[in-house]
Structure formats: structure tokens, C-alpha cells
Amino acid sequence: MKLNNKIGYLLILPAMIFVMIFSLWPVFQSATYSLFDYQLNDQTKSRLSISNQYNLELFQETNRYLNFYLDSEKETATLEQSKEKIDALLQKINAYETDILSNYGEEKVVKISEDEKNDLEAFAQTVIQSINEIYALNDEGFAIEEDVLAVTGGYDSSMIKPNFIGLNNYKQALKDTRVRTALLNTLVFTFFSISLELVFGILLALIMNKAMFGRGLIRSLSLIPWAIPTVVSALIWLYLYNGSSGVVAMIFSKIGLISKPTDLLLTSTAAMGAVILADVWKTTPYMALLLLAGLQTIPNTVYEASAVDGAHKLQQFFRITLPMLKPSILVALLFRTLDAFRVFDLIYVLTGGGPGGKTETISIYAYKAMFAQTKFGYGSALTIIIALCVAIICYFYIKVLNVDISSRE
Amino acid sequence: MKKLMTNKNLTKAFSIFIIFYLIVIVFPFIWVLVTSFKPESEIWGKSALKLISENPTLDHYRALAQNNVLRGIKNSFIVASLTTIYVTVISIFAGYALARLQFRGKNFVLTLVLAVSMFPQMIVVGPIYNMFNELGWTNSYNIIFPYSMISLPVAIYILVTHFKKIPFTLEESAKIDGATPMQTLLKIVTPLALPGIFTSAIITFIGVWNEYVLSLTLNTDLSFHTAPVAISFLRGQFEIFWGQVTAAAVVVTIPTLIIVLLFQRQIISGLTSGALKE
The missing domain is CATH 1.10.3720.10 (MetI-like)
Structure with a gap:
């Protein structure tokens, strides 16, 4: 067939631009962040730097305060010698500042070379030395020695050391027990949700396929849990689960699953079970609808032929239905496994990861690391770990189980 | 004749399962709908499990x-x-x-x-x-x-x-x-x-x-x-x-x-x- 390169590229261009800017670029950014000790709330770590940088704004501020304090010391000073020394020092500082600023212009934070770094450090040293000399005069009029010395700390803070730390975030993550717990929680949640959804989903699909009354109604009702925002279903279940007025919590304690209603969200196993149950409620109908569509592609004649040969229902299910449904099952499982592994909304709203981190999944930890602790570098490393796990899951399904998701001819 | 019987039983079992399923799906919504009309005092404590509110109110919707x-x-x-x-x-x-x-x-x-x-x-x-x-x-x-x-x-x-x-x-x-x-x-x-x-x-x-x-x-x-x-x-x-x-x-x-x-x-x-x- 004829190649339509030009028109083809033109048509996919808008979509590709969006994918580049809002999907691929952020992924590369996250990968980059993960190599830095990048913390939004820490002034010296709030940007990525491989080289040394200098905070000119802080430098100027430091000089301003030194001018102000030393001037006031000069006014109260009694010795002529100390006044002279203060004047000399201030002149030196101001000359140096003018010199530096003329080199860099308006920027607040600038990259500096190794030589410039040494120069700036040497300058800070001489200033501190001069100040020490001034106070060595023991002038009676001096009143704020401590303040002056404290201000000189600004020179040190102006020097921003590179926060590139290579793979250290990942090393830290491997040692972090909270990561291990979160990964384990995620796996437990994924395994049990998916297994239950699959079993119930197949059962439901079989029944819906046979159902003789209200098919449309059953389908519509099945779609609702899937279609409402996860946050809303999380709140609905939070209400049903809560210890003082939740009907499900009360039922569970009546039939002995938990010893008292408040235990449901406050003990670790029960809370995980509660979260899984809420997920199963929301996604089983969706799973069933996917499998139902697969069931409907199996021609009836196959069943009729096997019935003639004397096969009974159970044999038909294991010998015909399951094998023929396998492709649909695997594709549905792949999508659901990925969704369950990335779970965030449901658990974040329902338990917030509690009690005591017992339902915290890796996505929730990554989000909290970034936005509650503002450790962007570490949080990004965690999101990259999630992406790697997702890649492994995909590889497993596609290579080991032979799921075919791309060709749809 | 026997086959017909099992099919009938199966149909019955299916119907029961379907009805149970629909209840499980719909129940949370019904319960939430009921609660939304209860005054705050009836949501807690003894009347929490009552299906019909004694003093239905639209206050929560107004809020x-x-x-x-x-x-x-x-x-x-x-x-x-x-x-x-x-x-x-x-x-x-x-x-x-x-x-x-x-x-x-x-x-x-x-x-x-x-x-x-x-x-x-x-x-x-x-x-x-x-x-x-x-x-x-x-x-x-x-x-x-x-x-x-x-x-x-x-x-x-x-x-x-x-x-x-x-x-x-x-x-x-x-x-x-x-x-x-x-x-x-x-x-x-x-x-x-x-x-x-x-x-x-x-x-x-x-x-x-x-x-x-x-x-x-x-x-x-x-x-x-x-x-x-x-x-x-x-x-x-x-x-x-x-x-x-x-x-x-x-x-x-x-x-x-x-x-x-x-x-x-x-x-x-x-x-x-x-x-x-x-």
C-alpha cells in the first residue's frame, strides 16, 4: 500500500504534541528529579543543580544587614580605631558587592565556577576575620556582637552546593521499611482484589449471559459503581464502615467477623479487608461486563455440538467456555492488575493509608513524600519504582501469558 | 424429564444470585439516599439503623x-x-x-x-x-x-x-x-x-x-x-x-x-x- 507519510504525520501531530508535553516530558522530569536531593521547602535544595551555585539575593541581604549593624556599632563606639576599622570593612564589602553584581546582573541565583567559589569563600573568610579583629579591640560601645556574627552566616547559606546524589534516593528507598510495607500492602491489595473480581466477574458474566429478565436493567445498574467517582464510592463505604453509625460495620460485628464495629477501620487486617471489599464492589461489575462481551463471541453451535456429544454443564464450562474466554480474561486481568497496583483515590480517601500505615500503598506513600513531606526527589524515585513494577507486570502478562493487546486486525 | 428439572433449578439459582447481586450493588446507594434525608441526630446512635426517618429533612441538601x-x-x-x-x-x-x-x-x-x-x-x-x-x-x-x-x-x-x-x-x-x-x-x-x-x-x-x-x-x-x-x-x-x-x-x-x-x-x-x- 502507498505510504501517506505527510498526511499521516500531520494527523497524528496534535495528539503527539500533547503526549510529548503532558506525558513523556513529565516522565523524564520525574526520572531526573529522582537523581537529586530535591526538596521544595528547603531553600538550598529547592532546585536541581549539578554545579555550585550562589544565591546573590541572600548575599546582598547579608551585606545590607552587616552595613546596618556595623553602622549602629560605629555610632556607639568609643574608640577612634574601631570606627576606622568598621569604615574600612564596610568599604571593602560594598566594593566587592558592586564588583560581583556587575559580573552577574539581575539574576538571583547564579552558577559559579570552582575559582569563583574559592574567591567568594575567601571573601567571606576575610570579612569574618576583620569582624573578629574589630571585636578584639573590646570597645565599650559595642552592643550587638552576637547579631553581627550571626548575620555573617548568610555567606555560608548563599553558597548552594550541588544536590545531585545519583542513585542515593533509590538506595534509600530499598532500605526504607515504609517502602517495603507499602509494596507489600499494594501486592496484597492487588492479589486479593483481582482474584475476587475475577471469580465473581466470571460467575456474573455467565449469569448475565443466561439472564432472561431485565438484562438492560442489570447492565445499567452494573455500570453505576464503575461510573461514579472513586472518591464518592470511598466516602460511601467510609460511611457504611464507620464504627458509630455504619451499617456494614454493625453487620460485620453481629456476625462475628470483627469483635466490635469500631474495629473495622482501626485494626490492620480488617481495614485491608474493608478496602478490598470496597474495590471489589466497584470493579466486579466492570469485569463482568468485559467478560460478558467475550462470552457473547463464543458461538452457540459449539455448545449445541458438545451437548449432542453428551457433555454436561460443568464439562462445557471447563472445556469450552474457559479456554475460549481466556483471551478476554487475560486482557481484563492485565488492565485490572495495573489499575489495582496504581490504586490511590480509594484508599487515600477511605483510610488515608491507616491505621498506622497498614493500608498505605506505594502510590500513597509517593504522593505523601512529594506533597506532605515536600521531598520531591525521593517521591519521584518512588514513582519511578512504581513505573518499573508496572513494566514488569506488563512484561509478565505479555511475554509469559501471551496476552495480545496491540494487534486488533 | 430429569434434565428439564435441573435446568429449572439452575434457573432458580441464577435468579436468586442475580437478585442478591443487585441488592449488593444497589444497597449502598439506597442506604446513602436514606441517610441524606435524616436529621443529624438520627444518623448516630439507636436510629442509625432505621430505614425510614422519623423527621425527614432537606437540610443536608440545603447545606x-x-x-x-x-x-x-x-x-x-x-x-x-x-x-x-x-x-x-x-x-x-x-x-x-x-x-x-x-x-x-x-x-x-x-x-x-x-x-x-x-x-x-x-x-x-x-x-x-x-x-x-x-x-x-x-x-x-x-x-x-x-x-x-x-x-x-x-x-x-x-x-x-x-x-x-x-x-x-x-x-x-x-x-x-x-x-x-x-x-x-x-x-x-x-x-x-x-x-x-x-x-x-x-x-x-x-x-x-x-x-x-x-x-x-x-x-x-x-x-x-x-x-x-x-x-x-x-x-x-x-x-x-x-x-x-x-x-x-x-x-x-x-x-x-x-x-x-x-x-x-x-x-x-x-x-x-x-x-x-x-
């Missing part, structure tokens, strides 16, 4: 106007509609190219789109947050642009599936009559693919309507909260007013309910075209 949920619904509606429009338009172009045209790198693009749909969303949240802060885009409707990540791949896949179903002959005769590929797409294929386009639009709309993390992170200002964020903020630190929460849940569920009842067929077709081999 919605003050607690930001209605504004959240408005915002969600705007954001979901805008996203649906632009995502659908660019997915029609991309979907058509991927379904019908031969060009170098096509398989790479298909793989890329599939890969993006599998990315964990959490991976883009940090960089997008920084991007929005630098551009001054936080607390605005610009959030529709990063929503391309969650909706574009799905929309493109649904449309590719649908475009492939349209018979080739029409396009070929158009080509013989001298139509350019662009004219063929706009005048012939698009009208024929309308059901598919509609399906992809609905799936996009629902996906964006339900999105939580990006909205929570980028639009922190109350006036730009979307419905899921607004309703999640009713879960206070120490106290939850279940009356308001349940009333909000009812109100947020209604648009979804309408969409599902009206477009059940399209939604199921959209869901399965992503997961079924034709």
Missing part, C-alpha cells in the same frame, strides 16, 4: 450550596466538557491516521499510546505541579491539558477500533472521485463513525469527571475544586457530617446515573473495544 459541592459540580462539568471536546477532536485525527493510513513509525506511535495508557499517573503529578507553578496555571481550567494523559490513549484506541469497522469501499470511491484524505475523513468517515466518536467522548467525559489526584494537587483554591475534590473535603480531620456527605454523594451520583441510563450501550461498547479482540 450543599454553602459547602462548595455545587460549585464543584459546575467546575467538573466545565473541565470534563472542555477536555472531551479537544481530546475527541485530536483523537479523531490520530485515530483515523492510525486506522487507515500507512506511514513510517505507525507501530511506534501505537505502542507509545498504549504505553502512556499504562503509566502510573503518579509519575507525572510532581513535574506537572512544578510546570503549573512556573506558568502560573494553578487554580485555573488549564488543568484540562494534563488530562490528555488519562484520556487521549483510551479515546484514540476506541476510535481506531471503530474506524477499522467502517467498510473501505466508500473511502476508495471518494478517492477515485478525487477527494483528498482530509476531505475523506471529514465528509465520509467522520459521519459514519459518529457512534464510535460518541462512545469515546462519553468514556473521556466520565474519566475526567472522576479524576482526583491532579485536581487535588493543581487546583487547591476552593473556587476551582472539582466535584470529587470538593466532596472529599467534607471528610474533616476530626468530625464528619454524614448527612452532608451522603447528600453530596447523592447529588454527585445523579449526573452519572443519567449518563449511564441514557448511554449504557455506548459505554459498554467503549469499554469492551479496549479489551476485546474483534
